[in-house]
Amino acid sequence: MSPVMYNxxxxxxxLVCVVFGAALLTWLERRLLGIWQDRxxxxxxxxxxxxxxxxxxxxxxxxxxxVPPFADRLIFIVAPAxxxxxxxxxxxxxxxAPGVGVVDLNIGLLFFLAMTSLGVYAVMFGAYASDNKYAxxxxxxxxxxxxxxxxxxxxxxxxxxxLAGTFxxxxxxxxxxxxxxxxxxxxxxxxxxxxxxxxxxxxxFDLPEAEHELTAGFHTEYSGMKFAMFFIxxxxxxxxxxxxxxxxxxxxxxxxxxxPPLGWFLLKTMALVLLMILIRGSLPRPRYDQLMSFGWxxxxxxxxxxxxxxxxxxxx
Amino acid sequence: MIWAYLYNIVFYASCGVTVLATILMISxxxxxxxxxxxxxxxxxxxxxxxxxxxxFAAALEVIVYAGAVMILFVFVVMMLNQGQRSAAHEAAWLxxxxxxxxxxxxxxxxxxxxxxxxxxxxxxPYGVHGxxxxxxxxxxxxxxxxxxxxxxxLLLSGLIGAFHIARKMPSHMSxxxxxxxxxx
Numbered sequence: 064m065s066p067v068m069y070n071x072x073x074x075x076x077x078l079v080c081v082v083f084g085a086a087l088l089t090w091l092e093r094r095l096l097g098i099w100q101d102r103x104x105x106x107x108x109x110x111x112x113x114x115x116x117x118x119x120x121x122x123x124x125x126x127x128x129x130v131p132p133f134a135d136r137l138i139f140i141v142a143p144a145x146x147x148x149x150x151x152x153x154x155x156x157x158x159x160a161p162g163v164g165v166v167d168l169n170i171g172l173l174f175f176l177a178m179t180s181l182g183v184y185a186v187m188f189g190a191y192a193s194d195n196k197y198a199x200x201x202x203x204x205x206x207x208x209x210x211x212x213x214x215x216x217x218x219x220x221x222x223x224x225x226l227a228g229t230f231x232x233x234x235x236x237x238x239x240x241x242x243x244x245x246x247x248x249x250x251x252x253x254x255x256x257x258x259x260x261x262x263x264x265x266x267x268f269d270l271p272e273a274e275h276e277l278t279a280g281f282h283t284e285y286s287g288m289k290f291a292m293f294f295i296x297x298x299x300x301x302x303x304x305x306x307x308x309x310x311x312x313x314x315x316x317x318x319x320x321x322x323p324p325l326g327w328f329l330l331k332t333m334a335l336v337l338l339m340i341l342i343r344g345s346l347p348r349p350r351y352d353q354l355m356s357f358g359w360x361x362x363x364x365x366x367x368x369x370x371x372x373x374x375x376x377x378x379x
Numbered sequence: 380m381i382w383a384y385l386y387n388i389v390f391y392a393s394c395g396v397t398v399l400a401t402i403l404m405i406s407x408x409x410x411x412x413x414x415x416x417x418x419x420x421x422x423x424x425x426x427x428x429x430x431x432x433x434x435f436a437a438a439l440e441v442i443v444y445a446g447a448v449m450i451l452f453v454f455v456v457m458m459l460n461q462g463q464r465s466a467a468h469e470a471a472w473l474x475x476x477x478x479x480x481x482x483x484x485x486x487x488x489x490x491x492x493x494x495x496x497x498x499x500x501x502x503x504p505y506g507v508h509g510x511x512x513x514x515x516x517x518x519x520x521x522x523x524x525x526x527x528x529x530x531x532x533l534l535l536s537g538l539i540g541a542f543h544i545a546r547k548m549p550s551h552m553s554x555x556x557x558x559x560x561x562x563x
Contacts, residue, residue: 203454
């Protein structure tokens with residue numbers, strides 16, 4: 064197979080797997096939450112309810128594609144597409160196994176941070192274009208939350224970068240051959256994990272779409288496939304956070320040889336996704352000011368201290 | 380073969396997008412639309428940086444300018460939520476004859492640039508060579524360490540100022556007095 068064909072196959076397969084994986088995740092999450100909350104969850108359509116995704120997809124596709132007459136039409140349409148675009152684009156730099164991965168950037172980690180920081184725009188412009196007070200409040204909350212949590216999301220990763228001496232994600236994985244970074248960077252892992260959940264604004268950090276206060280937050284006016292873009296985008300970003308944690312802290316595809324590298328990568332990512340779903344099922348949602356002061360007064364100093372200690376230990 | 384020209388095509392396309400987006404940014408009446416064009420302009424500028432070999436600068440352009448500074452702009456504009464009325468105001472403030480002098484000045488700059496580019500002795504173009512993150516770091520903490528320290532002073536004073544403004548009012552002031560302070 065020619066290299067161009069191989070790359071093309073890589074791109075298409077990863078894209079399809081990511082999007083379908085995210086769709087499957089919606090079913091998995093509802094099912095697991097059901098089990099943990101002592102009920103069944105969706106179990107009617109197909110074996111174990113797995114075809115629920117198909118049913119949901121048909122429902123969303125059949126819905127009228129409605130743009131509110133008071134909305135800023137162009138921005139209203141582009142915002143959900145942009146939400147999907149940034150998370151899928153961030154997947155491009157994640158190395159899944161030797162030879163599996165879309166692009167091998169020297170600034171891979173920075174590219175990932177850039178894409179997550181652009182993700183705020185989809186929410187903000189979606190909220191602005193809706194011209195709805197609930198959407199506006201949700202958008203403002205999302206902007207403040209994501210900008211705050213982005214600060215120490217970047218800082219928490221610098222410890223890993225200092226240990227490995229590179230921004231290249233493939234080299235970062237290879238640098239963990241002697242030991243995963245979860246050991247020396249356990250604090251960094253904790254901070255990044257929290258920030259990852261906050262960036263994908265899921266419970267307990269789902270204040271931008273807190274349904275008892277804001278109807279549905281920034282996507283109140285969205286329906287049909289446009290809503291689905293925001294919805295699936297959230298699950299893609301869950302997958303992305305989990306994959307990124309795997310690459311940075313759990314040695315990516317590295318593992319005993321009796322299992323293929325890609326298998327190890329998927330296994331670790333899946334375990335982290337399950338952990339995120341469990342957190343959603345078990346933690347309550349904080350108040351908005353509690354969320355912000357937790358970020359600025361606890362997580363940021365913690366990230367700075369972690370960075371300081373890591374730097375000092377490297378210099379010694 | 381088109382691949383040989385791909386670099387040039389991407390470069391000139393992103394240059395064109397940058398210029399166009401910046402012009403549209405200046406001429407929009409709706410503040411949010413103007414910001415949207417400003418974001419597009421800084422994103423395409425990041426592509427230009429990347430193509431010129433400064434990948435680190437490109438990433439920072441996106442993370443810092445597009446990802447943080449612009450978001451604060453959008454945040455404030457959204458919070459004020461001016462809508463149609465302010466767009467009409469903007470349109471009234473910027474009549475067509477207000478554009479004449481800036482356009483003449485911009486045209487002079489453009490003609491200078493074109494003369495410089497197409498004269499017999501062209502301006503020395505910068506060679507394209509990669510600048511890695513490590514080079515930037517070594518430069519910052521080597522010859523430019525004084526500048527880094529000075530900018531940290533600046534940031535510290537900004538931080539103290541922000542702390543002072545956001546500080547809670549002393550508790551002995553009654554709520555009436557606070558109201559007066561608010562409405563100043």
